[in-house]
Amino acid sequence: MSRTRLLFGLLIIAALITAGCTGTKTMVGSDSLPAAGQSARADYQKYAGDLTTEISYLQNHYRLTDNATLDEYQAWLGGLADRIALCRQMYDNMSAASKTYLAYLNNSSDEYRNVTAEDARFKADIESLNRSYDQYAGNYDTSVKKMAALEEYRRDLNLTADSYNDLNNYASGTKVKSVSDYARFISGFKQKADSFESDAETAINAGEEYLIYLDPGSEEYKAVEANNKALQDNIGQCQNAYNKYKSDYDEKMGAQSAAQSTFKDYVDKVGKVSAMKTDLDKYRGTAQAMEKLDKSWLDGYRQKIDAFDAACNDAIASGNACKSYLDPSGSDYKSIDTNEKNMKDSMAAYEDNYKSLYATYRNLHPLGTITSAK
Structure with missing residues (x-):
C-alpha cells in the first residue's frame, strides 16, 4: 500500500468512545471467607485488574498519530483489533473467576452486587471498544477508496x-x-x-x-x-x-473542383476551335479558284465561319472564367490571353477573306444567280 501522506483531511476520531474506567470495589467482610474463597477472590481481582488496565489503556492512551499514512493507519487498526480480541479473552478469564468467587458470596451482599455490576461494566466497555473499532475501520475503508479515487484522477x-x-x-x-x-x-x-x-x-x-x-x-x-x-x-x-x-x-x-471543371471545359473548347480551324482551312484550301466563286461554296464557307466564330466565342468566355482562378502574372493566365488574341485574329482573317470572295462573286454576278425557266 502507498506510503503517500493523507493530503485531504483524513477523518480521525479523537478518542475511543469511553464508558468510564472500571475497577474492583473494596470488599466487605472478606475475613469471613474460607481459604478457597479468598483464593477465588484473589484470582478474580487479578483478572479484573488486568482487564481494567487494558481497557483503560485503549480508552485513554492508544492513539493514532497525526497525519498518519494509510499504512500506519492500517497497522494501528490491526493493533486495535488485536487488543480488543485480548480484552475479550481477558474478560472470559475474569468472568470464569467471578463465577467461582460469586459462589462464596451471599447474593444479597454488597460484594455480590459489586462483582455483577463490574461484569456488566466490562461488557459495556468492550462493546464500546467494538463500536469504536467499527468506526475506525469504516473510516479507513473510506480513506482507502478516497486515496484510490485521487490517484486515478x-x-x-x-x-x-x-x-x-x-x-x-x-x-x-x-x-x-x-x-x-x-x-x-x-x-x-x-x-x-x-x-x-x-x-x-x-x-x-x-x-x-x-x-x-x-x-x-x-x-x-x-x-x-x-x-x-x-x-x-x-x-x-x-x-x-x-x-x-x-x-x-x-x-x-x-473551389479546386470548380476550377478543374472550368479548365477542362476551356481545354475542350480550345480543342474544338482548333479542329474547326483545321476543317475550315481544309475547306478553303482544297477548292479551285472558280469553285470559291460559286454561290453554294460561299454559303458553305459562310456557315463554317459562323460555326468557327461561335466556337471561338465559347472558348474565349471559358478562358475568362478560368482567369478568375489564376494569378494574372502567371504563365497560364498569359497563355489564355494569347489564345484569345489568336482566335480573334483568326475570326477577323476569315471574315475579311469571306468578304473579299463575296465581293468578287457579286462583281461577277451583279444580278445574282440566273435560273433558267422550264
Missing part, C-alpha cells in the same frame, strides 16, 4: 495533459504546403483531437468519482469542478478547431 489528468500537449504541438508544428498536405494535417488533427477528448472525458469522470469523498463547500471540491469545466471547454475548442479546418478544406476542394 491524478493519473487521468496527467494522461489528458500529455494528449493535449501532443495535439497542440502537432497543430503548431505541422507545415502545410499543398492541398494534399492540408488533407493529411486535418486527418492527423482529428485523430489526436479524438484521443484528447477520450482522455479528457475519462479524467472528468474520475473527477466526478473523487468529488464523492469531498466536502461540497471545500476549496478542493471547487478546484475539481473548475478542472472539469476547463476540460469540457477544451474539448469544445478542439471540436470547433477541427470543424473550422474541415470547412476550410471542403471550401478549398470545392
Whole structure:
C-alpha cells in the first residue's frame, strides 16, 4: 500500500468512545471467607485488574498519530483489533473467576452486587471498544477508496495533459504546403483531437468519482469542478478547431473542383476551335479558284465561319472564367490571353477573306444567280 501522506483531511476520531474506567470495589467482610474463597477472590481481582488496565489503556492512551499514512493507519487498526480480541479473552478469564468467587458470596451482599455490576461494566466497555473499532475501520475503508479515487484522477489528468500537449504541438508544428498536405494535417488533427477528448472525458469522470469523498463547500471540491469545466471547454475548442479546418478544406476542394471543371471545359473548347480551324482551312484550301466563286461554296464557307466564330466565342468566355482562378502574372493566365488574341485574329482573317470572295462573286454576278425557266 502507498506510503503517500493523507493530503485531504483524513477523518480521525479523537478518542475511543469511553464508558468510564472500571475497577474492583473494596470488599466487605472478606475475613469471613474460607481459604478457597479468598483464593477465588484473589484470582478474580487479578483478572479484573488486568482487564481494567487494558481497557483503560485503549480508552485513554492508544492513539493514532497525526497525519498518519494509510499504512500506519492500517497497522494501528490491526493493533486495535488485536487488543480488543485480548480484552475479550481477558474478560472470559475474569468472568470464569467471578463465577467461582460469586459462589462464596451471599447474593444479597454488597460484594455480590459489586462483582455483577463490574461484569456488566466490562461488557459495556468492550462493546464500546467494538463500536469504536467499527468506526475506525469504516473510516479507513473510506480513506482507502478516497486515496484510490485521487490517484486515478491524478493519473487521468496527467494522461489528458500529455494528449493535449501532443495535439497542440502537432497543430503548431505541422507545415502545410499543398492541398494534399492540408488533407493529411486535418486527418492527423482529428485523430489526436479524438484521443484528447477520450482522455479528457475519462479524467472528468474520475473527477466526478473523487468529488464523492469531498466536502461540497471545500476549496478542493471547487478546484475539481473548475478542472472539469476547463476540460469540457477544451474539448469544445478542439471540436470547433477541427470543424473550422474541415470547412476550410471542403471550401478549398470545392473551389479546386470548380476550377478543374472550368479548365477542362476551356481545354475542350480550345480543342474544338482548333479542329474547326483545321476543317475550315481544309475547306478553303482544297477548292479551285472558280469553285470559291460559286454561290453554294460561299454559303458553305459562310456557315463554317459562323460555326468557327461561335466556337471561338465559347472558348474565349471559358478562358475568362478560368482567369478568375489564376494569378494574372502567371504563365497560364498569359497563355489564355494569347489564345484569345489568336482566335480573334483568326475570326477577323476569315471574315475579311469571306468578304473579299463575296465581293468578287457579286462583281461577277451583279444580278445574282440566273435560273433558267422550264
